[in-house]
Amino acid sequence: MNYNIALLKGDGIGPEIVDSAVEVLKKIGEKFGHTFNFTPYLIGGCAIDATGEPLPEETVKGCLASDSVLLGAVGGPKWDTLPGNKRPEKALLGIRAALELFTNLRPAKLYPALKDASPLRADIVERGFDLVIVRELTGGIYFGERGKREGKYGEEAYDTEAYSRMEIERIGKVAFETAMKRNKKLISIDKANVLETSRLWREVMHKMSEEYPEVEYSDMLVDNAAMQLVRNPQQFDVVVTSNMFGDILSDEASQITGSIGMLASASLGYNKCGMYEPIHGSAPDIAGQNKANPIATILSAAMMLRYSFDLGAEADCIEKAVDKVLEAGYRTADLLGGEGTALSCTEITEKILEMI
Numbered sequence: 001m002n003y004n005i006a007l008l009k010g011d012g013i014g015p016e017i018v019d020s021a022v023e024v025l026k027k028i029g030e031k032f033g034h035t036f037n038f039t040p041y042l043i044g045g046c047a048i049d050a051t052g053e054p055l056p057e058e059t060v061k062g063c064l065a066s067d068s069v070l071l072g073a074v075g076g077p078k079w080d081t082l083p084g085n086k087r088p089e090k091a092l093l094g095i096r097a098a099l100e101l102f103t104n105l106r107p108a109k110l111y112p113a114l115k116d117a118s119p120l121r122a123d124i125v126e127r128g129f130d131l132v133i134v135r136e137l138t139g140g141i142y143f144g145e146r147g148k149r150e151g152k153y154g155e156e157a158y159d160t161e162a163y164s165r166m167e168i169e170r171i172g173k174v175a176f177e178t179a180m181k182r183n184k185k186l187i188s189i190d191k192a193n194v195l196e197t198s199r200l201w202r203e204v205m206h207k208m209s210e211e212y213p214e215v216e217y218s219d220m221l222v223d224n225a226a227m228q229l230v231r232n233p234q235q236f237d238v239v240v241t242s243n244m245f246g247d248i249l250s251d252e253a254s255q256i257t258g259s260i261g262m263l264a265s266a267s268l269g270y271n272k273c274g275m276y277e278p279i280h281g282s283a284p285d286i287a288g289q290n291k292a293n294p295i296a297t298i299l300s301a302a303m304m305l306r307y308s309f310d311l312g313a314e315a316d317c318i319e320k321a322v323d324k325v326l327e328a329g330y331r332t333a334d335l336l337g338g339e340g341t342a343l344s345c346t347e348i349t350e351k352i353l354e355m356i
């Protein structure tokens, strides 16, 4: 088969890690007889520099016309002082909205080979964990009304969170279906003791749980969830939550796996065209030095094969290659904590290619 992939390399380490994933996809293409065509488009800071806009129209059109999108990372200190709607991050929200990618799947599992990289106590890590965060991605406070106004204490800024029943239902459906395909266990995370949006969220989730009697369903307050994630991550399997809570908890979940450089994500909407990206940022401090860990992006490419192209065996092949490279003891700097020899971004990519 022939697949057209839009590449949004972005800023910082974005180009390096996307190049690694492209090499891996090319190798998979050779092995399994597929052709992947790659078309690069500008997004984020590099787009601002070239066109004045973080998300040029051409990029949106290109992504809409492609079979799937692979993204590196956006942002950097150079663009940090721009106003909110001109910042590179705005492009990320814009492309998620333009493609209607309301679902964000963020799996976090502990690789046995990386146990020592986890900041958790050995007896907690020993039991392993494997969870997936289903984060709502096109609603909530990220997209609510915002601005500045005169308040009780003078100038104030505000952001608002709104969730419609429809938005909660559609993400809920994805979460319950995901739970059905895994261990039939779902925890919905909210702040229903304070927020009205969370109370509606909880009401809708409860109602949906009646349609999925096989799924063991429960709710958890987000502050408790933040604590439980480090106390006993094994209790989580599928987690569903709002845009902002999902943003925060997925960074926490990634760190307990050992490194944020390992976590892939898939952003999905109503059709097969998804956007795949590592959950980490553009790491400007190590950009251009060939030091970045490309694994999260490579695993994101595997998710693309699985979710957008239904190429499960090909996705497994990438995931197994990553497993083998880690089992063999190869590490990038982020996974070493200062000890041992670090492989560069291109070196670890080579190792993964060899295992495919």
Ligand code: IPM
Binding pocket: 089, 092, 093, 247, 279
């Ligand atoms: C993420 C990132 C983005 C988000 C930023 C860069 C806008 O943190 O994908 O988790 O908050 O969604």
Ligand code: MG
Binding pocket: 247, 248, 251, 279
């Ligand atoms: Mg984030």
